[in-house]
Amino acid sequence: MRPGEGVDAIETPALVIDLDAMERNLARMAEFARTHGVRLRPHAKMHKSATIARLQMQAGAVGVCVQKLSEAQVLADLGVDDIFITNEVIAPSKLERLAALAQRIRLAVAVDSALGVERLARALRSAGGTLDVFVEIDVGQGRCGVAPAAAGALAHQVVSHGLRFAGLQAYHGRAQHLRGASEREAATRHAVTAARTAQASITAAGIACPLVTGAGSGSFVFEAASGVYGELQVGSYLFMDRDYADNEPAPSAPRFEHALFVKSQVVSRGHSHAVVDAGHKSHAIDSGLPRVWGRDWTFANGGDEHGILHGAALPALGETVWLVPGHCDPTVNLHDEYVALRGGLQHGVVEAHWAVDARGCSR
Amino acid sequence: MRPGEGVDAIETPALVIDLDAMERNLARMAEFARTHGVRLRPHAKMHKSATIARLQMQAGAVGVCVQKLSEAQVLADLGVDDIFITNEVIAPSKLERLAALAQRIRLAVAVDSALGVERLARALRSAGGTLDVFVEIDVGQGRCGVAPAAAGALAHQVVSHGLRFAGLQAYHGRAQHLRGASEREAATRHAVTAARTAQASITAAGIACPLVTGAGSGSFVFEAASGVYGELQVGSYLFMDRDYADNEPAPSAPRFEHALFVKSQVVSRGHSHAVVDAGHKSHAIDSGLPRVWGRDWTFANGGDEHGILHGAALPALGETVWLVPGHCDPTVNLHDEYVALRGGLQHGVVEAHWAVDARGCSR
Numbered sequence: 001m002r003p004g005e006g007v008d009a010i011e012t013p014a015l016v017i018d019l020d021a022m023e024r025n026l027a028r029m030a031e032f033a034r035t036h037g038v039r040l041r042p043h044a045k046m047h048k049s050a051t052i053a054r055l056q057m058q059a060g061a062v063g064v065c066v067q068k069l070s071e072a073q074v075l076a077d078l079g080v081d082d083i084f085i086t087n088e089v090i091a092p093s094k095l096e097r098l099a100a101l102a103q104r105i106r107l108a109v110a111v112d113s114a115l116g117v118e119r120l121a122r123a124l125r126s127a128g129g130t131l132d133v134f135v136e137i138d139v140g141q142g143r144c145g146v147a148p149a150a151a152g153a154l155a156h157q158v159v160s161h162g163l164r165f166a167g168l169q170a171y172h173g174r175a176q177h178l179r180g181a182s183e184r185e186a187a188t189r190h191a192v193t194a195a196r197t198a199q200a201s202i203t204a205a206g207i208a209c210p211l212v213t214g215a216g217s218g219s220f221v222f223e224a225a226s227g228v229y230g231e232l233q234v235g236s237y238l239f240m241d242r243d244y245a246d247n248e249p250a251p252s253a254p255r256f257e258h259a260l261f262v263k264s265q266v267v268s269r270g271h272s273h274a275v276v277d278a279g280h281k282s283h284a285i286d287s288g289l290p291r292v293w294g295r296d297w298t299f300a301n302g303g304d305e306h307g308i309l310h311g312a313a314l315p316a317l318g319e320t321v322w323l324v325p326g327h328c329d330p331t332v333n334l335h336d337e338y339v340a341l342r343g344g345l346q347h348g349v350v351e352a353h354w355a356v357d358a359r360g361c362s363r
Numbered sequence: 364m365r366p367g368e369g370v371d372a373i374e375t376p377a378l379v380i381d382l383d384a385m386e387r388n389l390a391r392m393a394e395f396a397r398t399h400g401v402r403l404r405p406h407a408k409m410h411k412s413a414t415i416a417r418l419q420m421q422a423g424a425v426g427v428c429v430q431k432l433s434e435a436q437v438l439a440d441l442g443v444d445d446i447f448i449t450n451e452v453i454a455p456s457k458l459e460r461l462a463a464l465a466q467r468i469r470l471a472v473a474v475d476s477a478l479g480v481e482r483l484a485r486a487l488r489s490a491g492g493t494l495d496v497f498v499e500i501d502v503g504q505g506r507c508g509v510a511p512a513a514a515g516a517l518a519h520q521v522v523s524h525g526l527r528f529a530g531l532q533a534y535h536g537r538a539q540h541l542r543g544a545s546e547r548e549a550a551t552r553h554a555v556t557a558a559r560t561a562q563a564s565i566t567a568a569g570i571a572c573p574l575v576t577g578a579g580s581g582s583f584v585f586e587a588a589s590g591v592y593g594e595l596q597v598g599s600y601l602f603m604d605r606d607y608a609d610n611e612p613a614p615s616a617p618r619f620e621h622a623l624f625v626k627s628q629v630v631s632r633g634h635s636h637a638v639v640d641a642g643h644k645s646h647a648i649d650s651g652l653p654r655v656w657g658r659d660w661t662f663a664n665g666g667d668e669h670g671i672l673h674g675a676a677l678p679a680l681g682e683t684v685w686l687v688p689g690h691c692d693p694t695v696n697l698h699d700e701y702v703a704l705r706g707g708l709q710h711g712v713v714e715a716h717w718a719v720d721a722r723g724c725s726r
Contacts, residue, residue, distance in 0.1 A: 011456060013725050045667065067668045068640075087668065088630045090681050093374060112631050115680050143665050144631040144638055173666060267451045268475050268507040275507055281696050282725050286643045286664075301649075302506050303536060304408065304692050305430045305450065305725060317478050318453050329667050333644050333697070336723050359723075360699050362376050362645050362668060 007341060007348045012265040012320070013278040015335040019342050019351060021259035022238060028254040029237050030059040036224040041065055041084060041213065043235030046329045048358035049338065050078030052238070057082075063106065065233050069094050070361035076105045078357055084108035084213070086169055086233065088116055088136070088144055094363070095119055099127035108132035110169040112146050114157055121161035132166035133158045134213065137198045139172045139191035148194040152201030159207055167211030168202075170195045171233060176218030177243060177287070181250040188222035195228050217244055221253045241328040243287040261293060261345065262323040262331070264307065266315050274309040276321050281305055283323060284330030293322035293345070332356055370704060370711045375628040375683070376641040378698040382705050382714060384622035385601060391617040392600050393422040399587040404428055404447060404576065406598030409692045411721035412701070413441030415601070420445075426469065428596050432457050433724035439468045441720055447471035447576070449532055449596065451479055451499070451507055457726070458482055462490035471495035473532040475509050477520055484524035495529035496521045497576065500561045502535045502554035511557040515564030522570055530574030531565075533558045534596060539581030540606060540650070544613040551585035558591050580607055584616045604691040606650040624656060624708065625686040625694070627670065629678050637677040639684050642668040646686060647693030656685035656708070695719055 001009045010016065033040035042056045044064040053064045053075055063082025066072045072083045087110055089098055101107055102124065111117050111133055124130060135154045138145035146154055151168065158165045175187035195212045202209045213231035215223035220237075223229035236244050239260035249255065264278035274297075281304045283290050289299050290307070297311035307323070315321055322345055325331035332338075337355050341348040364372045373379065396403035405419045407427040416427045416438055426445025429435045435446045450473055452461055464470055465487065474480050474496055487493060498517045501508035509517055514531060521528045538550035558575045565572045576594035578586035583600075586592040599607050602623035612618065627641035637660075644667045646653050652662050653670070660674035670686070678684055685708055688694035695701075700718050704711040 011454060011726050090630045091374060091628060113680055138633070142633075142636070143669055143671060265454060267453045270501070270505075273505070278725070280647070280649050281693055284643070286648055286667075304649075304696075306506055308506060317476055330644055333667075334723065334725075360697065362641070362697075363374050 001339065001350055003350050003352055005350050007345065007350070010263055010339050010350065012263050013282040014263045014339050015332065015337070016261045016263050016339045016341050018259045018261065018345060019340050020344065021257040025238050025240065025256045025259055026055060026059050028256065029234060030061070032224070032254050033232060034060060038224050038229065039231040041231050041233055042238070043233050044075060045071060046235030046332065047238065048332055048356050048361070049354050050075050050080050050357050051354045053080045066358070068362055069098055070363040071358040072107065073097065073101060074358040074361055076101060082106040084132070084134070086110055086171065088112055090116055090119065092119060092123070095123035096127070099123040099129050102129040102131040103127065108134060108166055110134045110136040111154065111158065112136045112144050114154070117154065117157045117161055117163070121163055124163070130164055133163045134166050134169040136169040137194060139170045139194040139214070140175065140187060141171070141173045143173070145169070148197035149201050151198035152205035152207070155202045155207050156205045165207060167209055167213060168195055168198050169214065170198070170212050170229070171214040171216065172219065173216065176216040177247065178218070179247055181248045184219050184247070184250070185222050188219045192223070192226040192228050199228070218247055221250045236328055239328040241287070242291045242324045242326045258293070258324050260325060260328050262290065262325060264321045264323055266317050266319045266321060269314070269317050272310065274314040275302060276307045276309065277305065278307050278323060279303050279305040282334060283325040284327050284334065286330060287327035290323035290325050293324050299323065333359055335359065364702065364713055366713050366715055368713050370708065370713070373626055373702050373713065375626050376645040377626045377702050378695065378700070379624045379626050379702045379704050381622045381624065381708060382703050383707065384620040388601050388603065388619045388622055389418060389422050391619065392597060393424070395587070395617050396595060397423060401587050401592065402594040404594050404596055405601065406596050407438060408434065409598030409695065410601065411695055411719050411724070412717050413438050413443050413720050414717045416443045429721070431725055432461055433726040434721040435470070436460065436464060437721040437724055439464060445469040447495070447497070449473055449534065451475055453479055453482065455482060455486070458486035459490070462486040462492050465492040465494040466490065471497060471529055473497045473499040474517065474521065475499045475507050477517070480517065480520045480524055480526070484526055487526070493527055496526045497529050497532040499532040500557060502533045502557040502577070503538065503550060504534070504536045506536070508532070511560035512564050514561035515568035515570070518565045518570050519568045528570060530572055530576060531558055531561050532577065533561070533575055533592070534577040534579065535582065536579065539579040540610065541581070542610055544611045547582050547610070547613070548585050551582045555586070555589040555591050562591070581610055584613045599691055602691040604650070605654045605687045605689045621656070621687050623688060623691050625653065625688060627684045627686055629680050629682045629684060632677070632680050635673065637672040638665060639670045639672065640668065641670050641686060642666050644668055645697060646688040647690050647697065649693060650690035653686035653688050656687050662686065696722055698722065
């Protein structure tokens with residue numbers, strides 16, 4: 001399956017990008033951000049690819065987000081020069097590497113504890129570099145982040161340690177997958193209120209708050225309209241998984257198409273079922289099973305390496321079955337490369353192979 | 364975290380083997396197979412490591428199983444010379460590589476269709492090699508495999524094509540995770556009956572059936588006692604995941620210990636929860652969430668890169684938390700390497716790093 005070969009040459013299971021669909025998604029989100037006057041900093045934890053990060057930045061993104069230091073290191077080595085680690089880093093050995101990385105690229109990181117600020121400051125002093133520090137607030141996710149009213153105190157510690165306070169990390173993960181658009185709007189309203197509370201507490205501490213950043217592919221229209229968020233960290237819009245497609249779209253949201261697929265093949269046929277060669281070692285099932293693309297067959301879990309199809313007029317042995325993953329981020333993380341296809345799933349031609357550069361980078 | 368360093372030097376999240384526990388598990392299963400007069404062919408889809416495959420063969424295993432051709436290729440390149448692909452291969456491009464591999468090592472593969480046999484025979488004729496062909500029967504899993512009574516007809520086709528018929532692949536995946544020992548025994552009894560039916564149909568076709576192979580870590584005592592199964596394909600016994608440990612053990616079964624862990628670190632603390640840096644990009648959750656090792660804290664899903672702990676006397680920021688994965692096979696498949704620890708989780712020393720050689724090999 002070299003570039004120029006047809007879609008039939010792609011061995012299964014394979015992680016395939018429909019490039020035409022991906023480029024339309026890319027352009028739609030870039031246009032949305034421009035039109036609404038917000039910065040776009042897509043989350044590269046989703047695609048883990050320096051090639052795709054560069055395409056996003058060429059389309060107007062100010063940089064990318066990642067979730068882990070090791071992702072940032074890999075992307076920086078491949079030329080991505082503006083990265084925000086939207087997460088806490090606590091281990092001193094990692095903070096050393098973080099400080100070294102800050103000397104090479106424009107880097108940002110989140111904090112949510114005094115210990116985190118102190119250790120970060122120590123590592124930066126000893127390396128001699130600097131970076132942007134965002135105070136993470138809990139806007140309803142119940143995971144990381146300080147209470148909004150405590151943001152001022154932590155921002156004060158950031159500044160006291162001679163670090164550059166860059167604003168608030170205010171991402172509401174749970175809001176993304178609420179099915180109803182009005183439910184997502186309500187959850188985002190809660191996040192916006194929390195961000196305002198945090199801003200007030202920072203102002204009260206005599207510190208300027210340059211930016212509130214956050215939002216995901218399920219809620220970004222609401223953050224963009226809030227007047228509070230200045231930057232969107234959307235990730236999944238580019239590939240659109242089954243789980244996001246199951247959301248009721250917000251009325252004003254641009255439409256995104258499925259652009260990421262797992263190509264599979266029927267390797268066994270029973271009287272009333274077909275078995276494909278893709279199981280949960282080929283697609284993540286944390287957000288549910290994949291959907292069969294373009295056909296009414298249901299997909300049942302067949303274990304690590306198999307999927308079981310039921311329905312009418314099932315495919316014959318050897319036939320291709322296209323799957324839309326339930327959740328793109330951890331699905332991508334299972335594969336070493338993307339096959340980038342031009343011209344659609346039926347008659348497309350392989351245009352390129354892109355490495356999943358930061359695959360497995362969870363440190 | 365070089366060999367010789369202490370456990371504290373292992374950066375998180377990390378896939379850690381407790382070598383002492385693993386070696387006890389290895390010896391217990393080897394002894395069981397010897398005592399019961401059955402061959403042991405552990406499933407390397409679980410660990411995907413040539414180093415571990417060699418340890419198993421040194422302890423008496425006749426070879427290993429894998430699920431995919433690409434796994435077999437990687438392990439063969441690293442010196443594993445007796446491999447059974449317990450699965451159907453249908454794509455002609457893969458069958459070409461399979462035939463080439465059969466010239467280098469002792470290789471076996473499963474078939475469950477006339478088309479599969481025909482294509483396999485064609486590939487082997489053109490390459491000039493040979494291998495062992497097992498007819499897979501459906502013993503209750505409802506996935507791959509012909510009906511037991513149809514095994515004779517397919518074995519006949521195998522032989523007619525000049526291929527070497529080696530026996531029956533008769534694995535019952537669903538039986539492994541039934542919680543009650545008597546439920547697993549009943550399911551295995553069904554599999555044994557199915558295997559007998561298949562044997563009879565093969566004998567009736569005038570063909571000898573040299574071997575029935577199958578079994579997993581939840582049911583192997585029953586297959587071993589059946590007098591029908593001559594080979595055990597157990598995999599998880601070596602590492603023991605949370606899901607297998609939740610099974611009620613069979614009275615006569617050897618006990619296996621947890622030997623695989625994900626080391627994680629607390630990166631954020633709330634008033635009533637702690638957040639660790641391991642989510643489902645670090646451990647598979649298809650069989651449920653991990654269990655915290657040695658503590659009563661509950662683990663809640665925190666997304667791709669986080670886990671959320673609740674309970675009394677929660678760990679402080681920066682502390683280590685050891686997790687027992689819900690399912691070892693797909694957890695291993697997320698990581699590029701094992702850290703092999705000697706001397707226990709508290710005070711152990713890193714003895715080696717072992718690559719997860721066949722990570723991501725799903726083709």
